[in-house]
Amino acid sequence: MLRDWSDAYKIGIAEIDHQHQGFFAAAHGLHDQILNCAGEHGVEDAIAFLRDYAARHFQVEEDLMRRHGFPGLAAHQQLHAAFFERLDQLVYDLEVFGPSQHLAERALEIAQDWLIEHISCADLDYVPYVDH
């Protein structure tokens, strides 16, 4: 289900909150492209955008954790890697089956729902280590 961004998802670090909001928007962009079947390039571009955005965002987070000596860095990196594995699976399914309502919903689960869950569990763990 498409959800609106909520300030309740903020973790209190301005740069990260801003990026999470952008990540959310990228997830919605991909969902919309798949649903609208606006053409293969629309979907490909939205995937590429989300992938780049996620990679840059994860890098910022991991650098932050490293700088502040967060002990859960390795486990957190695995969560980030798992995101890309699920995204790759979606790309594969899109290639095989083509865009559909079902895959648009999957994109939301993989990116939007994953992010909400990830913010409220994993990301909150490193906040106490980061002075801001």
Ligand SMILES: [Fe+2]
């Ligand atoms: Fe994270």
